Amino acid sequence: MKHISLASLDVGRIGLGCMGMSAFYSGAGTDDAESIRTIHRAMDLGVTLFDTAEMYGPYINEELLGKALAERRDEVVIATKFGTILHRGDGTRGLDGSAENVRIAVEGSLKRLGTDRIDLYYQHRMDPDTPIEETVGALAELVNEGKIIGYGLSEAAPDTIRRAHAVHPVTAVQTEYSLWSRDPEAEILPTLRELGIGFVPYSPLGRGFLTGAIRSVDSLDADDFRRANPRFEGDNLEANLAIVDSVQAVADEIGGTPAQVALAWILAQGDDIAPIPGTKRVARLEENVAADAIDLTDAQLDALSSVPSAAGDRYADMTPLNR
Numbered sequence: 001m002k003h004i005s006l007a008s009l010d011v012g013r014i015g016l017g018c019m020g021m022s023a024f025y026s027g028a029g030t031d032d033a034e035s036i037r038t039i040h041r042a043m044d045l046g047v048t049l050f051d052t053a054e055m056y057g058p059y060i061n062e063e064l065l066g067k068a069l070a071e072r073r074d075e076v077v078i079a080t081k082f083g084t085i086l087h088r089g090d091g092t093r094g095l096d097g098s099a100e101n102v103r104i105a106v107e108g109s110l111k112r113l114g115t116d117r118i119d120l121y122y123q124h125r126m127d128p129d130t131p132i133e134e135t136v137g138a139l140a141e142l143v144n145e146g147k148i149i150g151y152g153l154s155e156a157a158p159d160t161i162r163r164a165h166a167v168h169p170v171t172a173v174q175t176e177y178s179l180w181s182r183d184p185e186a187e188i189l190p191t192l193r194e195l196g197i198g199f200v201p202y203s204p205l206g207r208g209f210l211t212g213a214i215r216s217v218d219s220l221d222a223d224d225f226r227r228a229n230p231r232f233e234g235d236n237l238e239a240n241l242a243i244v245d246s247v248q249a250v251a252d253e254i255g256g257t258p259a260q261v262a263l264a265w266i267l268a269q270g271d272d273i274a275p276i277p278g279t280k281r282v283a284r285l286e287e288n289v290a291a292d293a294i295d296l297t298d299a300q301l302d303a304l305s306s307v308p309s310a311a312g313d314r315y316a317d318m319t320p321l322n323r
């Protein structure tokens with residue numbers, strides 16, 4: 001596995017998103033043994049960056065990752081997230097970037113992950129009622145105390161990233177980025193490159209859609225998040241299948257799979273980018289990690305870069321994003 005740097009944090013350039021093992025997608029929580037095998041196989045294949053969040057489950061995904069990593073903590077980079085659970089209130093979902101909430105949240109995550117430090121601690125969504133300077137001030141204290149090594153922001157606007165970076169250097173920004181979610185290219189990526197901040201694309205497989213494995217929502221569990229996602233709805237889904245067909249065409253050319261092509265395209269966008277494809281299955285993990293060895297030609301990259309824009313918003317409610 002090739003390595004890259006997110007600011008000063010060294011990571012294998014393909015990480016593993018652990019969310020779907022415990023939350024949001026079909027089959028979550030049904031086979032923890034296979035999820036743990038997937039995490040172990042990832043480590044054996046050179047994956048170092050493991051991504052979770054306190055709100056995945058909530059909590060059970062951090063516990064699962066902590067259990068899986070217990071014997072090999074020092075080999076990995078643990079990334080988790082805070083800010084979308086109201087620890088000062090009743091523990092339900094909501095945005096709280098206050099210093100007090102940060103301090104309560106980090107203690108819970110450290111305990112569930114079974115570690116004395118979190119390598120990359122992201123604010124999951126920006127809190128419009130708390131100045132980013134207060135949140136980052138609390139994070140800087142956690143760095144000084146050794147409880148976190150660095151911090152990141154997820155779905156933050158360029159101005160917020162700049163304000164945060166002025167208080168304490170940001171290690172990485174995590175935002176949705178893939179062949180059907182190109183919006184970070186306009187302002188986010190140039191801002192990160194100017195400031196020397198790493199970029200972690202989430203949902204790099206388009207929440208599974210770009211792999212070609214989901215051609216209708218009929219196969220998804222009744223509570224699967226994607227059933228209510230605009231891009232998976234009716235006419236939007238039908239239109240978006242043209243994107244999958246373009247990815248499949250390149251996959252056929254190289255004798256690979258659409259998932260590998262979608263990841264190889266992201267990896268070709270820069271050496272400051274570490275996507276975190278999610279899977280809870282060993283076979284798919286092996287397939288995805290093999291994208292590290294794929295170099296697409298300029299013609300293939302151009303063809304992929306010109307796929308049609310996705311039909312439908314990334315989320316049913318876009319309000320909490322890009323703030």
Ligand SMILES: NC(=O)c1ccc[n+]([C@@H]2O[C@H](COP(=O)([O-])OP(=O)(O)OC[C@H]3O[C@@H](n4cnc5c(N)ncnc54)[C@H](OP(=O)(O)O)[C@@H]3O)[C@@H](O)[C@H]2O)c1
Nearest residue numbers: 017018019202203204205206207208211259277278279280
């Ligand atoms: N910061 C944020 O707000 C945010 C939001 C969403 C996600 N994330 C993070 O990003 C990670 C990845 O994103 P994601 O899980 O949403 O989407 P993704 O990586 O784009 O796609 C994951 C989906 O694709 C399926 N899949 C994976 N590899 C496959 C393959 N080779 N062939 C066919 N299907 C395949 C998975 O199913 P199986 O698991 O059944 O294999 C899963 O349903 C998450 O785990 C999470 O850590 C962060």
